[in-house]
Amino acid sequence: MAHEIYWLKPERVLYVSYQGHQTPDTLKACLDDMAVQLDTVSQPVVIIINWLEVTKADPGVLRSNLGHRTYSHPMAARGVLVGFNPLHVMENETTAVNTRGSKNTQYFATMEQAMEYVKPMIEGVA
Numbered sequence: 099m100a101h102e103i104y105w106l107k108p109e110r111v112l113y114v115s116y117q118g119h120q121t122p123d124t125l126k127a128c129l130d131d132m133a134v135q136l137d138t139v140s141q142p143v144v145i146i147i148n149w150l151e152v153t154k155a156d157p158g159v160l161r162s163n164l165g166h167r168t169y170s171h172p173m174a175a176r177g178v179l180v181g182f183n184p185l186h187v188m189e190n191e192t193t194a195v196n197t198r199g200s201k202n203t204q205y206f207a208t209m210e211q212a213m214e215y216v217k218p219m220i221e222g223v224a
Contacts, residue, residue, distance in 0.1 A: 099117075100117055101114065101117060101124070101131065102114070102115040103135060106146065107222075109139045109140070109141065110222075111146065111220055112136075113145075114146065114148065115148040115151055116148065116151065116152050118151070119154040122156065122159060125163055129163055129169075133167050133171060136171045136174055142173050142174065143173055143174070147177055149179065149182050150181035152181070160186055164197060166197065169197035170197050178203075178215060178216060180206050180208065182205055190203065
């Protein structure tokens with residue numbers, strides 16, 4: 099499997115790790131699994147997306163699933179994305195905004211920075 103998904107804080111913070119070589123099919127499989135998790139909650143959640151374990155990404159892969167329901171899922175409040183290079187940021191932003199109609203993403207270079215950002219949500223302070 100080219101991804102891993104689990105709840106850091108049930109019904110509050112979902113963790114998604116893309117791993118290995120990302121193709122349009124592996125990306126779609128992860129987006130499908132994310133949508134399944136989002137379908138289980140009754141309030142919008144934060145999704146941490148770790149791209150640091152991606153060893154290769156096909157050109158344009160982040161634009162390959164334009165319109166996927168995960169990008170516009172009503173339970174996806176904010177995406178906290180980690181490890182995206184400038185090209186991947188642009189591709190992801192284009193896809194998300196074209197699908198959702200708005201931006202709901204924030205980018206960090208390291209997992210430490212991302213975890214500091216979501217710490218209040220995990221600890222229940224926010």
